[in-house]
Amino acid sequence: MLFHEGSNSFLEEVVDFDSAKYVVxxxxxxxxxxxxxxxxxxxxxxxxxxxxxENYNQELDYEIRGKVFTTNEIEIPPDTEKxxxxxxxTVSDVLASGKFPILIGGEHLLTYGASGAFDQDVLFVIFDAHxxxxxxxxGVPLNHASDSRLVNGRNGVVxxxxRSxxxxxxxxxxxxxxxxxYMDQIxxxxxxxxxARKISGRKVYISVDMDVFDPSIAPGVGTPQPNGLLYTDMIEYMFIIIKNSEIVGMDVTEVKPEPDNKATEVLAAKIITDVISLNEKKYE
Ligand SMILES: [Mn+2]
Structure with missing residues:
Protein backbone atom coordinates (compact mmCIF):
# COMPACT_ATOMS: atom_id res chain seq x y z
CA MET A 1 0.00 0.00 0.00
CA LEU A 2 1.09 3.54 -0.74
CA PHE A 3 0.63 5.94 2.10
CA HIS A 4 -0.51 9.42 1.19
CA GLU A 5 0.00 12.32 3.48
CA GLY A 6 -3.14 14.19 4.43
CA SER A 7 -3.31 17.97 4.28
CA ASN A 8 -4.09 17.98 7.99
CA SER A 9 -1.10 16.51 9.83
CA PHE A 10 -0.79 15.60 13.49
CA LEU A 11 1.17 18.30 15.40
CA GLU A 12 1.61 20.09 12.03
CA GLU A 13 4.57 17.77 11.44
CA VAL A 14 5.67 17.81 7.80
CA VAL A 15 7.68 14.65 7.32
CA ASP A 16 8.11 12.30 4.39
CA PHE A 17 7.01 8.74 5.02
CA ASP A 18 10.46 7.18 4.74
CA SER A 19 12.06 9.36 7.38
CA ALA A 20 9.15 9.15 9.85
CA LYS A 21 9.29 6.81 12.83
CA TYR A 22 5.62 7.09 13.84
CA VAL A 23 2.67 6.85 11.45
CA VAL A 24 -0.65 8.35 12.49
CA GLU A 54 3.33 22.53 21.31
CA ASN A 55 5.79 19.98 19.95
CA TYR A 56 7.95 20.70 22.97
CA ASN A 57 7.24 18.83 26.21
CA GLN A 58 8.38 20.99 29.10
CA GLU A 59 8.33 18.27 31.77
CA LEU A 60 10.43 15.90 29.68
CA ASP A 61 12.47 18.63 28.00
CA TYR A 62 11.86 16.91 24.68
CA GLU A 63 10.78 18.30 21.32
CA ILE A 64 9.05 16.12 18.69
CA ARG A 65 10.50 17.14 15.34
CA GLY A 66 10.57 15.24 12.04
CA LYS A 67 9.17 12.02 13.48
CA VAL A 68 5.44 11.78 12.77
CA PHE A 69 3.82 11.10 9.40
CA THR A 70 0.04 11.44 9.11
CA THR A 71 -1.81 9.51 6.42
CA ASN A 72 -5.08 10.50 4.80
CA GLU A 73 -8.16 9.11 6.52
CA ILE A 74 -8.29 5.38 5.90
CA GLU A 75 -11.38 4.44 3.92
CA ILE A 76 -13.42 2.09 6.08
CA PRO A 77 -15.97 -0.24 4.41
CA PRO A 78 -19.43 -0.28 6.07
CA ASP A 79 -19.23 -4.04 6.64
CA THR A 80 -17.65 -4.86 10.02
CA GLU A 81 -15.51 -7.80 8.87
CA LYS A 82 -14.25 -5.91 5.85
CA THR A 90 -3.10 -1.07 6.88
CA VAL A 91 -1.36 -1.69 10.21
CA SER A 92 0.56 -4.62 8.71
CA ASP A 93 1.87 -2.31 5.99
CA VAL A 94 3.07 0.22 8.57
CA LEU A 95 4.78 -2.53 10.58
CA ALA A 96 6.37 -3.98 7.43
CA SER A 97 7.99 -0.60 6.81
CA GLY A 98 9.51 -0.76 10.30
CA LYS A 99 7.40 2.04 11.72
CA PHE A 100 5.24 2.54 14.79
CA PRO A 101 1.49 2.74 14.05
CA ILE A 102 -0.71 5.17 16.00
CA LEU A 103 -4.38 4.59 15.22
CA ILE A 104 -6.82 7.40 15.90
CA GLY A 105 -10.42 6.21 16.08
CA GLY A 106 -13.16 5.72 15.66
CA GLU A 107 -14.81 3.02 17.70
CA HIS A 108 -12.86 0.73 20.02
CA LEU A 109 -13.46 -2.37 17.89
CA LEU A 110 -10.66 -1.12 15.62
CA THR A 111 -8.20 -2.44 18.23
CA TYR A 112 -9.32 -5.94 17.34
CA GLY A 113 -8.64 -5.20 13.68
CA ALA A 114 -5.19 -3.85 14.52
CA SER A 115 -4.35 -6.82 16.75
CA GLY A 116 -4.32 -9.18 13.77
CA ALA A 117 -1.28 -7.35 12.40
CA PHE A 118 0.88 -8.10 15.45
CA ASP A 119 2.62 -11.25 16.64
CA GLN A 120 0.78 -13.35 19.20
CA ASP A 121 3.34 -12.53 21.89
CA VAL A 122 2.45 -8.82 21.86
CA LEU A 123 0.61 -7.94 25.06
CA PHE A 124 -2.32 -5.53 24.75
CA VAL A 125 -2.60 -3.09 27.66
CA ILE A 126 -6.10 -1.69 27.32
CA PHE A 127 -7.27 1.40 29.20
CA ASP A 128 -11.06 1.39 29.32
CA ALA A 129 -13.87 2.17 31.76
CA HIS A 130 -15.57 -0.94 30.38
CA GLY A 139 -26.35 -11.63 18.89
CA VAL A 140 -23.55 -9.68 17.17
CA PRO A 141 -20.14 -11.03 18.22
CA LEU A 142 -18.10 -8.35 16.42
CA ASN A 143 -18.99 -5.21 18.36
CA HIS A 144 -17.34 -2.49 20.43
CA ALA A 145 -18.42 -4.01 23.78
CA SER A 146 -16.59 -7.26 22.96
CA ASP A 147 -13.33 -5.73 21.82
CA SER A 148 -11.07 -6.89 24.66
CA ARG A 149 -12.54 -10.40 24.60
CA LEU A 150 -11.94 -10.60 20.83
CA VAL A 151 -8.34 -9.37 21.17
CA ASN A 152 -7.81 -11.95 23.92
CA GLY A 153 -8.80 -14.69 21.49
CA ARG A 154 -5.25 -14.38 20.19
CA ASN A 155 -3.16 -11.98 22.31
CA GLY A 156 -2.66 -11.48 26.03
CA VAL A 157 -4.53 -8.51 27.48
CA VAL A 158 -4.24 -6.42 30.63
CA ARG A 163 -15.31 0.22 36.54
CA SER A 164 -18.18 -1.01 34.39
CA TYR A 182 -9.99 -1.96 38.51
CA MET A 183 -10.41 1.79 38.89
CA ASP A 184 -10.59 1.57 42.69
CA GLN A 185 -7.13 -0.08 42.74
CA ILE A 186 -5.46 2.20 40.25
CA ALA A 196 5.36 -3.40 35.84
CA ARG A 197 6.04 -7.08 36.57
CA LYS A 198 3.43 -8.29 34.10
CA ILE A 199 4.83 -6.29 31.16
CA SER A 200 8.51 -6.52 32.03
CA GLY A 201 10.58 -7.30 28.93
CA ARG A 202 7.45 -7.78 26.78
CA LYS A 203 6.33 -6.13 23.57
CA VAL A 204 3.30 -4.02 24.38
CA TYR A 205 0.51 -2.38 22.39
CA ILE A 206 -1.27 0.43 24.23
CA SER A 207 -4.99 0.95 23.61
CA VAL A 208 -6.72 3.96 25.14
CA ASP A 209 -10.51 4.10 25.12
CA MET A 210 -11.00 7.73 26.13
CA ASP A 211 -13.91 6.83 28.43
CA VAL A 212 -11.29 5.49 30.86
CA PHE A 213 -10.82 9.12 31.88
CA ASP A 214 -13.07 10.89 34.30
CA PRO A 215 -15.98 12.46 32.37
CA SER A 216 -15.12 15.81 33.97
CA ILE A 217 -11.92 15.94 31.88
CA ALA A 218 -13.13 13.84 28.91
CA PRO A 219 -16.84 14.59 28.38
CA GLY A 220 -16.79 13.88 24.64
CA VAL A 221 -17.12 10.09 24.58
CA GLY A 222 -19.82 7.69 23.41
CA THR A 223 -20.37 5.84 26.69
CA PRO A 224 -19.22 7.96 29.66
CA GLN A 225 -18.75 6.41 33.12
CA PRO A 226 -18.30 8.36 36.37
CA ASN A 227 -15.09 8.18 38.43
CA GLY A 228 -12.24 7.72 36.00
CA LEU A 229 -8.54 8.37 35.55
CA LEU A 230 -7.08 11.84 35.73
CA TYR A 231 -4.35 12.99 33.35
CA THR A 232 -1.62 12.51 35.96
CA ASP A 233 -2.76 8.90 36.58
CA MET A 234 -2.46 8.17 32.87
CA ILE A 235 1.00 9.70 32.56
CA GLU A 236 2.18 7.68 35.55
CA TYR A 237 0.92 4.48 33.91
CA MET A 238 2.41 5.40 30.52
CA PHE A 239 5.73 6.00 32.22
CA ILE A 240 5.59 2.56 33.87
CA ILE A 241 4.69 0.86 30.58
CA ILE A 242 7.33 2.60 28.48
CA LYS A 243 10.04 2.10 31.11
CA ASN A 244 9.38 -1.62 31.58
CA SER A 245 8.44 -2.82 28.09
CA GLU A 246 9.00 -2.20 24.40
CA ILE A 247 5.94 -0.47 22.96
CA VAL A 248 5.13 -1.45 19.37
CA GLY A 249 1.83 0.29 18.61
CA MET A 250 -0.92 2.43 20.04
CA ASP A 251 -4.47 3.57 19.54
CA VAL A 252 -6.82 6.18 20.95
CA THR A 253 -10.51 5.47 20.46
CA GLU A 254 -14.13 6.36 21.29
CA VAL A 255 -13.86 10.16 21.24
CA LYS A 256 -17.19 11.67 20.23
CA PRO A 257 -16.66 15.29 19.24
CA GLU A 258 -18.80 17.86 21.03
CA PRO A 259 -19.81 21.03 19.19
CA ASP A 260 -18.37 23.49 21.70
CA ASN A 261 -15.95 21.60 23.98
CA LYS A 262 -12.74 20.22 22.52
CA ALA A 263 -11.16 19.21 25.87
CA THR A 264 -11.50 15.49 25.06
CA GLU A 265 -9.77 15.81 21.69
CA VAL A 266 -6.98 17.94 23.19
CA LEU A 267 -6.50 15.31 25.92
CA ALA A 268 -6.39 12.52 23.32
CA ALA A 269 -3.81 14.41 21.25
CA LYS A 270 -1.77 15.21 24.35
CA ILE A 271 -1.62 11.56 25.44
CA ILE A 272 -0.29 10.62 22.00
CA THR A 273 2.39 13.33 22.07
CA ASP A 274 3.33 12.29 25.62
CA VAL A 275 3.73 8.65 24.61
CA ILE A 276 5.93 9.63 21.64
CA SER A 277 8.00 11.95 23.84
CA LEU A 278 8.39 9.39 26.66
CA ASN A 279 9.36 6.70 24.18
CA GLU A 280 11.87 8.88 22.33
CA LYS A 281 13.34 10.12 25.61
CA LYS A 282 13.89 6.50 26.64
CA TYR A 283 16.08 5.79 23.59
CA GLU A 284 17.90 9.14 23.56
MN1 LIG B 1 -15.22 1.96 26.96
Missing amino acids: LPIPMEITTSYLKGTRFAPKSIIDASRSL ALETIKT ADFKDAVY LVGV LSLEEKKEIESRGLAIL RKQESKDSL
Whole structure:
Protein backbone atom coordinates (compact mmCIF):
# COMPACT_ATOMS: atom_id res chain seq x y z
CA MET A 1 0.00 0.00 0.00
CA LEU A 2 1.09 3.54 -0.74
CA PHE A 3 0.63 5.94 2.10
CA HIS A 4 -0.51 9.42 1.19
CA GLU A 5 0.00 12.32 3.48
CA GLY A 6 -3.14 14.19 4.43
CA SER A 7 -3.31 17.97 4.28
CA ASN A 8 -4.09 17.98 7.99
CA SER A 9 -1.10 16.51 9.83
CA PHE A 10 -0.79 15.60 13.49
CA LEU A 11 1.17 18.30 15.40
CA GLU A 12 1.61 20.09 12.03
CA GLU A 13 4.57 17.77 11.44
CA VAL A 14 5.67 17.81 7.80
CA VAL A 15 7.68 14.65 7.32
CA ASP A 16 8.11 12.30 4.39
CA PHE A 17 7.01 8.74 5.02
CA ASP A 18 10.46 7.18 4.74
CA SER A 19 12.06 9.36 7.38
CA ALA A 20 9.15 9.15 9.85
CA LYS A 21 9.29 6.81 12.83
CA TYR A 22 5.62 7.09 13.84
CA VAL A 23 2.67 6.85 11.45
CA VAL A 24 -0.65 8.35 12.49
CA LEU A 25 -3.57 6.48 10.90
CA PRO A 26 -6.94 8.26 11.09
CA ILE A 27 -9.55 5.46 11.27
CA PRO A 28 -13.12 6.86 11.09
CA MET A 29 -14.72 3.50 11.92
CA GLU A 30 -18.20 3.69 13.45
CA ILE A 31 -20.33 0.65 12.77
CA THR A 32 -21.25 -0.95 16.10
CA THR A 33 -21.43 1.92 18.64
CA SER A 34 -24.44 1.60 20.90
CA TYR A 35 -25.18 4.79 22.83
CA LEU A 36 -24.02 8.25 21.66
CA LYS A 37 -22.95 8.52 18.03
CA GLY A 38 -20.29 10.58 16.31
CA THR A 39 -16.92 8.85 16.79
CA ARG A 40 -16.43 8.70 12.99
CA PHE A 41 -15.70 12.43 13.18
CA ALA A 42 -13.08 12.01 15.93
CA PRO A 43 -9.91 11.39 13.89
CA LYS A 44 -10.09 14.75 12.16
CA SER A 45 -11.13 16.51 15.36
CA ILE A 46 -8.22 14.98 17.34
CA ILE A 47 -5.72 15.93 14.64
CA ASP A 48 -7.15 19.48 14.60
CA ALA A 49 -6.72 19.57 18.40
CA SER A 50 -3.10 18.37 18.12
CA ARG A 51 -2.32 21.43 16.06
CA SER A 52 -3.10 23.58 19.11
CA LEU A 53 -0.39 21.78 21.11
CA GLU A 54 3.33 22.53 21.31
CA ASN A 55 5.79 19.98 19.95
CA TYR A 56 7.95 20.70 22.97
CA ASN A 57 7.24 18.83 26.21
CA GLN A 58 8.38 20.99 29.10
CA GLU A 59 8.33 18.27 31.77
CA LEU A 60 10.43 15.90 29.68
CA ASP A 61 12.47 18.63 28.00
CA TYR A 62 11.86 16.91 24.68
CA GLU A 63 10.78 18.30 21.32
CA ILE A 64 9.05 16.12 18.69
CA ARG A 65 10.50 17.14 15.34
CA GLY A 66 10.57 15.24 12.04
CA LYS A 67 9.17 12.02 13.48
CA VAL A 68 5.44 11.78 12.77
CA PHE A 69 3.82 11.10 9.40
CA THR A 70 0.04 11.44 9.11
CA THR A 71 -1.81 9.51 6.42
CA ASN A 72 -5.08 10.50 4.80
CA GLU A 73 -8.16 9.11 6.52
CA ILE A 74 -8.29 5.38 5.90
CA GLU A 75 -11.38 4.44 3.92
CA ILE A 76 -13.42 2.09 6.08
CA PRO A 77 -15.97 -0.24 4.41
CA PRO A 78 -19.43 -0.28 6.07
CA ASP A 79 -19.23 -4.04 6.64
CA THR A 80 -17.65 -4.86 10.02
CA GLU A 81 -15.51 -7.80 8.87
CA LYS A 82 -14.25 -5.91 5.85
CA ALA A 83 -13.53 -2.87 8.01
CA LEU A 84 -11.48 -4.97 10.43
CA GLU A 85 -9.60 -6.57 7.54
CA THR A 86 -8.80 -3.12 6.09
CA ILE A 87 -7.43 -1.99 9.45
CA LYS A 88 -5.35 -5.14 9.84
CA THR A 89 -3.85 -4.75 6.35
CA THR A 90 -3.10 -1.07 6.88
CA VAL A 91 -1.36 -1.69 10.21
CA SER A 92 0.56 -4.62 8.71
CA ASP A 93 1.87 -2.31 5.99
CA VAL A 94 3.07 0.22 8.57
CA LEU A 95 4.78 -2.53 10.58
CA ALA A 96 6.37 -3.98 7.43
CA SER A 97 7.99 -0.60 6.81
CA GLY A 98 9.51 -0.76 10.30
CA LYS A 99 7.40 2.04 11.72
CA PHE A 100 5.24 2.54 14.79
CA PRO A 101 1.49 2.74 14.05
CA ILE A 102 -0.71 5.17 16.00
CA LEU A 103 -4.38 4.59 15.22
CA ILE A 104 -6.82 7.40 15.90
CA GLY A 105 -10.42 6.21 16.08
CA GLY A 106 -13.16 5.72 15.66
CA GLU A 107 -14.81 3.02 17.70
CA HIS A 108 -12.86 0.73 20.02
CA LEU A 109 -13.46 -2.37 17.89
CA LEU A 110 -10.66 -1.12 15.62
CA THR A 111 -8.20 -2.44 18.23
CA TYR A 112 -9.32 -5.94 17.34
CA GLY A 113 -8.64 -5.20 13.68
CA ALA A 114 -5.19 -3.85 14.52
CA SER A 115 -4.35 -6.82 16.75
CA GLY A 116 -4.32 -9.18 13.77
CA ALA A 117 -1.28 -7.35 12.40
CA PHE A 118 0.88 -8.10 15.45
CA ASP A 119 2.62 -11.25 16.64
CA GLN A 120 0.78 -13.35 19.20
CA ASP A 121 3.34 -12.53 21.89
CA VAL A 122 2.45 -8.82 21.86
CA LEU A 123 0.61 -7.94 25.06
CA PHE A 124 -2.32 -5.53 24.75
CA VAL A 125 -2.60 -3.09 27.66
CA ILE A 126 -6.10 -1.69 27.32
CA PHE A 127 -7.27 1.40 29.20
CA ASP A 128 -11.06 1.39 29.32
CA ALA A 129 -13.87 2.17 31.76
CA HIS A 130 -15.57 -0.94 30.38
CA ALA A 131 -14.26 -4.48 30.38
CA ASP A 132 -15.50 -4.96 26.78
CA PHE A 133 -15.74 -8.67 27.49
CA LYS A 134 -19.27 -9.30 26.29
CA ASP A 135 -19.79 -12.53 24.38
CA ALA A 136 -22.06 -10.77 21.88
CA VAL A 137 -24.43 -7.81 21.88
CA TYR A 138 -27.88 -8.53 20.43
CA GLY A 139 -26.35 -11.63 18.89
CA VAL A 140 -23.55 -9.68 17.17
CA PRO A 141 -20.14 -11.03 18.22
CA LEU A 142 -18.10 -8.35 16.42
CA ASN A 143 -18.99 -5.21 18.36
CA HIS A 144 -17.34 -2.49 20.43
CA ALA A 145 -18.42 -4.01 23.78
CA SER A 146 -16.59 -7.26 22.96
CA ASP A 147 -13.33 -5.73 21.82
CA SER A 148 -11.07 -6.89 24.66
CA ARG A 149 -12.54 -10.40 24.60
CA LEU A 150 -11.94 -10.60 20.83
CA VAL A 151 -8.34 -9.37 21.17
CA ASN A 152 -7.81 -11.95 23.92
CA GLY A 153 -8.80 -14.69 21.49
CA ARG A 154 -5.25 -14.38 20.19
CA ASN A 155 -3.16 -11.98 22.31
CA GLY A 156 -2.66 -11.48 26.03
CA VAL A 157 -4.53 -8.51 27.48
CA VAL A 158 -4.24 -6.42 30.63
CA LEU A 159 -7.23 -4.22 31.44
CA VAL A 160 -6.68 -0.93 33.27
CA GLY A 161 -9.19 1.50 34.78
CA VAL A 162 -12.25 -0.74 34.49
CA ARG A 163 -15.31 0.22 36.54
CA SER A 164 -18.18 -1.01 34.39
CA LEU A 165 -18.83 -4.67 33.59
CA SER A 166 -21.46 -7.34 34.06
CA LEU A 167 -21.06 -10.15 36.57
CA GLU A 168 -20.84 -12.51 33.61
CA GLU A 169 -17.92 -10.52 32.18
CA LYS A 170 -16.19 -10.52 35.57
CA LYS A 171 -16.46 -14.31 35.80
CA GLU A 172 -15.19 -14.75 32.25
CA ILE A 173 -12.15 -12.56 32.97
CA GLU A 174 -11.45 -14.49 36.18
CA SER A 175 -11.78 -17.84 34.47
CA ARG A 176 -9.15 -16.76 31.94
CA GLY A 177 -6.85 -15.62 34.74
CA LEU A 178 -6.37 -12.19 33.18
CA ALA A 179 -4.77 -9.20 34.88
CA ILE A 180 -7.34 -6.49 35.48
CA LEU A 181 -6.63 -3.31 37.42
CA TYR A 182 -9.99 -1.96 38.51
CA MET A 183 -10.41 1.79 38.89
CA ASP A 184 -10.59 1.57 42.69
CA GLN A 185 -7.13 -0.08 42.74
CA ILE A 186 -5.46 2.20 40.25
CA ARG A 187 -3.68 4.52 42.67
CA LYS A 188 -2.26 1.75 44.86
CA GLN A 189 1.47 1.13 44.55
CA GLU A 190 0.76 -2.60 44.52
CA SER A 191 -1.24 -2.16 41.26
CA LYS A 192 1.56 -0.21 39.61
CA ASP A 193 4.14 -2.80 40.68
CA SER A 194 2.01 -5.69 39.44
CA LEU A 195 1.60 -4.05 36.03
CA ALA A 196 5.36 -3.40 35.84
CA ARG A 197 6.04 -7.08 36.57
CA LYS A 198 3.43 -8.29 34.10
CA ILE A 199 4.83 -6.29 31.16
CA SER A 200 8.51 -6.52 32.03
CA GLY A 201 10.58 -7.30 28.93
CA ARG A 202 7.45 -7.78 26.78
CA LYS A 203 6.33 -6.13 23.57
CA VAL A 204 3.30 -4.02 24.38
CA TYR A 205 0.51 -2.38 22.39
CA ILE A 206 -1.27 0.43 24.23
CA SER A 207 -4.99 0.95 23.61
CA VAL A 208 -6.72 3.96 25.14
CA ASP A 209 -10.51 4.10 25.12
CA MET A 210 -11.00 7.73 26.13
CA ASP A 211 -13.91 6.83 28.43
CA VAL A 212 -11.29 5.49 30.86
CA PHE A 213 -10.82 9.12 31.88
CA ASP A 214 -13.07 10.89 34.30
CA PRO A 215 -15.98 12.46 32.37
CA SER A 216 -15.12 15.81 33.97
CA ILE A 217 -11.92 15.94 31.88
CA ALA A 218 -13.13 13.84 28.91
CA PRO A 219 -16.84 14.59 28.38
CA GLY A 220 -16.79 13.88 24.64
CA VAL A 221 -17.12 10.09 24.58
CA GLY A 222 -19.82 7.69 23.41
CA THR A 223 -20.37 5.84 26.69
CA PRO A 224 -19.22 7.96 29.66
CA GLN A 225 -18.75 6.41 33.12
CA PRO A 226 -18.30 8.36 36.37
CA ASN A 227 -15.09 8.18 38.43
CA GLY A 228 -12.24 7.72 36.00
CA LEU A 229 -8.54 8.37 35.55
CA LEU A 230 -7.08 11.84 35.73
CA TYR A 231 -4.35 12.99 33.35
CA THR A 232 -1.62 12.51 35.96
CA ASP A 233 -2.76 8.90 36.58
CA MET A 234 -2.46 8.17 32.87
CA ILE A 235 1.00 9.70 32.56
CA GLU A 236 2.18 7.68 35.55
CA TYR A 237 0.92 4.48 33.91
CA MET A 238 2.41 5.40 30.52
CA PHE A 239 5.73 6.00 32.22
CA ILE A 240 5.59 2.56 33.87
CA ILE A 241 4.69 0.86 30.58
CA ILE A 242 7.33 2.60 28.48
CA LYS A 243 10.04 2.10 31.11
CA ASN A 244 9.38 -1.62 31.58
CA SER A 245 8.44 -2.82 28.09
CA GLU A 246 9.00 -2.20 24.40
CA ILE A 247 5.94 -0.47 22.96
CA VAL A 248 5.13 -1.45 19.37
CA GLY A 249 1.83 0.29 18.61
CA MET A 250 -0.92 2.43 20.04
CA ASP A 251 -4.47 3.57 19.54
CA VAL A 252 -6.82 6.18 20.95
CA THR A 253 -10.51 5.47 20.46
CA GLU A 254 -14.13 6.36 21.29
CA VAL A 255 -13.86 10.16 21.24
CA LYS A 256 -17.19 11.67 20.23
CA PRO A 257 -16.66 15.29 19.24
CA GLU A 258 -18.80 17.86 21.03
CA PRO A 259 -19.81 21.03 19.19
CA ASP A 260 -18.37 23.49 21.70
CA ASN A 261 -15.95 21.60 23.98
CA LYS A 262 -12.74 20.22 22.52
CA ALA A 263 -11.16 19.21 25.87
CA THR A 264 -11.50 15.49 25.06
CA GLU A 265 -9.77 15.81 21.69
CA VAL A 266 -6.98 17.94 23.19
CA LEU A 267 -6.50 15.31 25.92
CA ALA A 268 -6.39 12.52 23.32
CA ALA A 269 -3.81 14.41 21.25
CA LYS A 270 -1.77 15.21 24.35
CA ILE A 271 -1.62 11.56 25.44
CA ILE A 272 -0.29 10.62 22.00
CA THR A 273 2.39 13.33 22.07
CA ASP A 274 3.33 12.29 25.62
CA VAL A 275 3.73 8.65 24.61
CA ILE A 276 5.93 9.63 21.64
CA SER A 277 8.00 11.95 23.84
CA LEU A 278 8.39 9.39 26.66
CA ASN A 279 9.36 6.70 24.18
CA GLU A 280 11.87 8.88 22.33
CA LYS A 281 13.34 10.12 25.61
CA LYS A 282 13.89 6.50 26.64
CA TYR A 283 16.08 5.79 23.59
CA GLU A 284 17.90 9.14 23.56
MN1 LIG B 1 -15.22 1.96 26.96
